[in-house]
Amino acid sequence: MQTQRPDRIRKILADLVAFDTISDRSNLPLIAYIENYLASLGVTGQRIVDESGQKASLWVAIGPEDKAGLVLSGHTDVVPVAGQEWTHNPFELVERDGRYYGRGTTDMKGFVAVCLAMVPEMLEARLETPINLAISYDEEIGCVGVRRMLGEVSRKPVKPLGCFVGEPTQMQVIIGHKGKHGVRATFRGLARHSSIAPDGVNAIEYAADLITEIRRRAVLLAQEAEQNSLYDVPHSTLLTSIVHGGAALNIVPDHCTVEFECRGIGISESRQVTDAIVAWAKAEIEPAMRKRHPECGIDFEEILDYPALDTPAENPIVTLAKQLAGRNDHAKVAFGTEASLFVDMAGVPSVVVGPGGIAQAHTPDEFIEISQLESCGNFVARLIAYCAKATA
Structure with missing residues (x-):
């Protein structure tokens, strides 16, 4: 059966890539495909549907259901391809040069x-310890789908022993990642003809004050970089990512939206940083706007939020992950994953370990080395052998 593994991986990957599961679209056809595949093997999963009925996660248990198992977790959604220059159809698997x-x-x-x-x-292994597959949706827009699934998991009679989240790490064991908090600020100004600009309230210019302050604080965070940190970016980061405003050159803009984020090293640092910026804007910018006109101001709303991951290096799930990966190193990364929610919402110790590199994620002509998929297959094969023994 092992000799058939590369062909099975390629076939299934080609099928999965063919589903356009950009986050603003339904993933139900892909979930149905997985369910049909599992059903052909005599396996049934638990479908967990969102409120709209257009998205679903899948929780699968293979092995004894009355025992605590180990989880392999991944998401089905992908980021958009619009505006990117691909050399081929992005939703068709292409093999070239070992990729x-x-x-x-x-x-x-x-x-x-x-x-x-x-x-x-x-x-075939007749597992003594079950293996669970956790297949979620909308990870790319804030780890949305996994939350509802973890609500179901936390109500089950037995809690999983641990979780491996397969985000791209080149199969290195990742024990920590930053948390993230995103905020949207909507500036409400006062429109006037640009010839009488002083009579208006320029929403874009006040938004610029916020952007400048965000940049100033980002520089301060960079100066606090930890020496000998396990993180690839050894400090919390802060940036403005999206700005929209104005209607025409000859109109004082009465609206501007600014989206900004913090990726914090501490479990809740990202929210603390953005909360401090919101408080500063309400104390420094908003009063100046209202002095010009009482109906002007700023509305703030949370875009997304997930905590940081910080699994102790001595945790048994880390030791096991290293054994399965065939390596003894570990690290921390700047990008976020669903691993922190497995810990935060369900109390399941988690690490991140998966094929491919984060530098390829979200890019045009995204690719994965075939050798990385083989390494991941070996990881799962070792997990199967481990779970075939009485470990729990």
Whole structure:
């Protein structure tokens, strides 16, 4: 069966890539595909649908359901391709020079394909400790789908022993990642003809004050970089990412929206940083706007929020992950994952370890090295062998 593994991985990955699961679209056709594949092997999963009925996660248990298991977690959504220059159809798998190209190959349908391709081996092994597949949606827009799924998991009679989230790490074991808090600020100004600009309230110019303050604080955070940090970016980061405003050159802009984020090293640092910026803007910018006109001001809303991950290096899940990966190193990364929510919402110790590199994620002509998928297959094979023994 092992000799058939590469072909199964390629076939399933090609099928998964063909589904356009950009986050603003339904993932139900892809979920149905996975359900049909599992059903052909005699496996049934639990579908967990969102409020709209257009998105679903899938929780699958292979092995004894009355025992605590180990989780392999991945998401089905991908980022948009609009505006990117691809040399081929992004939703068609292309093999070239030892790589598979296509949207989601690295982030993270490659990992999901490996897990699904290994199900026959899981069944053949007659597991003593179950393996759970956690397949979610809308990770790319704030780890949305996994939250509802973890609500279901936390109500089950037994809690998983640990979780491996297969985001791209080149199969290195990641024990920590930054948290993230995103905020949208909407500035309400007063429109006037630009010839009488002093009579108006320029929403863009006041938004610029906020952007300048965000930049100033970002520089201060960079100066606090930890020496010998395990993080690839050794300090919390802060930036403005999206700005929209104005209607015409000859109109004083009465609206401007600014979106900004903090990725914080501490468990809740990201929210603390953005909360401080909001408080500063309400104390320094908004009174000046209202002095010009009482109906002007700023509205703030949260865009997304997830905590940081900080799994102790001595935790058994870290030791096991290193054994399965065949390496003894670990690190921390700047990008976020669903791993922190497994810890925060369900109390399941988690690490991040998966095929491919984060530098390929979200890019045009996204690709994954075939050798990385093979390494991931070996990781899952070792997990199967481990779970075939009485470990719990």
